[in-house]
Amino acid sequence: MSRPVAIDVSHLGKTYDKVRAVDDLSFQVYTGEIFGLLGPNGAGKSTTLRILITLLNPTSGSARIFGLDSVKDADRVRQTIGYVPQERAIDRFLTGREHLELLADLYHLSTEDATRRIPQLLQLVELEQQADRPAKTYSGGMKRKLDIACGLLPDPKVLFLDEPTLGLDVQSRLRIWDHVRAMRERGITVVMTTNYLDEADQLCDRIAIIDGGRIKALGAPNELKVGLGGDLVSLTVREEDRVEKLAAAVRDLPAIRAVTTKPNGLDIRVDSPEKALPAILEAANRLTCQLEFIDYHRPRLDDVFIAHTGRSIKDDQPKAEDS
């Protein structure tokens, strides 16, 4: 599959005070996709993002954005990209409109361009009503929308979002997701960091799972899940002495990939739930083995994360420091 490449990261490394925050990272982001850097806090995803937006110089390797080097052509990269930092990066004393006016000057827009674009963007993120109120009166969701409008102001080819929905309520999150999808519709390439699995799963076209400064897995969320090997059916059996017997029977059924026994039941990896589920239930019936509980789920990104990093993403969530 050869798709046009927007960002080419090659053997990227960044060392702070002898600690390797990012270690030999290589990946490509395709034009027009939503690409997610998923990982726990301190995994190196923010460092990677900050190298891409020219705020950090890599210790080794390189990052190219539409062919422009993030160090040598930093100024031209900055003209090509938009950046949406984490939520608090706004000036509480300025109004929403003033934020956009300030950035319009920093991107060297002409007065005509600025007066045309700013109302459009305010309308796009639904902030027209509050545009002339100081940002300190904004809710978290409104600040985030303002952030996004700021990121879109330069009409970027690539938009970088740092934890776009961190700390937002559910409704605001969904709204932000809609905005991000709308950007993809407009042909903008989106690169975002997140430590929310559901966000990576539902919003991103492809994700890179980063842990300890390295890429552990890369691909579309679905590919990664399928790569784990089938959907998972968990049975809890009432009479524990029948577990072995049931396991033996299930192993011979069609569309079954693997069976693991637990003291009170079975974990079954299946290729096709449509075929496997009825067969499993029938086998249980035949052996008069009463089932207490059946759980069926497709592999979640959670499972992918655990499979590749050996731990759950939530294990070290409380750490505040993110480098």
Place this chain on the structure above:
Amino acid sequence: MKEYSQEIRALTMRWVRRLSREKFSMLFTLVQPMLFWLIFFGNLFQRAADIQVTQSSSYISFLTAGVVVMTVLNNGLAGGVDLLFDKENGFLERLMSTPIHRTSVILSRFIFVTTITSLQVLVILGVAWLFGVQPVTGLAGVATILLIGMMFGVGLTAISMAMAFSVKSHGDFFSVLGFLSLPMIFLSSALVPLAAMPGWMGFLAQFNPMTWAIDAVRPLILQGWAEALPHVGMVIGVMVLFDAICLYGGARAFRRAIG
């Protein structure tokens, strides 16, 4: 060049807007030095201060030069505070991710601090005038005072920004600031002439750049060009050196924090 001035104008306007939104804080910033030092302190010590010692007609007239330079000191040392907050909340990153010249943010801050300080110095001289203190060197003298204030202010603002870029938390920043400000004032000729200080304090005060600035401003207000010029020449030389050192340090701290 057109782009550079567009950036700097916009960034400077941001500081002005912020100040105008914080009316309360603006009022205190502007009024505090006059109220505390010039009006209260000046009048309080009117009779306690010996005119023979201060060599001037009244304590307020002696103190005016000190209050002018103190204002420059305080504004300069606090000049980096807003950048510190910008650094901490990520706004600085947002600014630096735009295609602006790397020096624009800092330059806008210098312009803003220098302008506000100059306005404040003018107001202080105006209030002093109400108490009967008229600079004997006239408008040219006032312009020279502003020049000295700007030169001193640039170095101080550079120190403040260097600290803002280097400190780990803003608690550290304010501790250092609080620690620096008052000793700088007491160990200078702002409140008492060097000759009237305890020997060791007078000795230390000689090395304080604030003393040099005050010793040039004071004769401009009280005595006249003949007495003032040697001091003015001296302080300009000293300030060029002072600014060069501070700007060099500031530039290094900035590159470490941003580059």
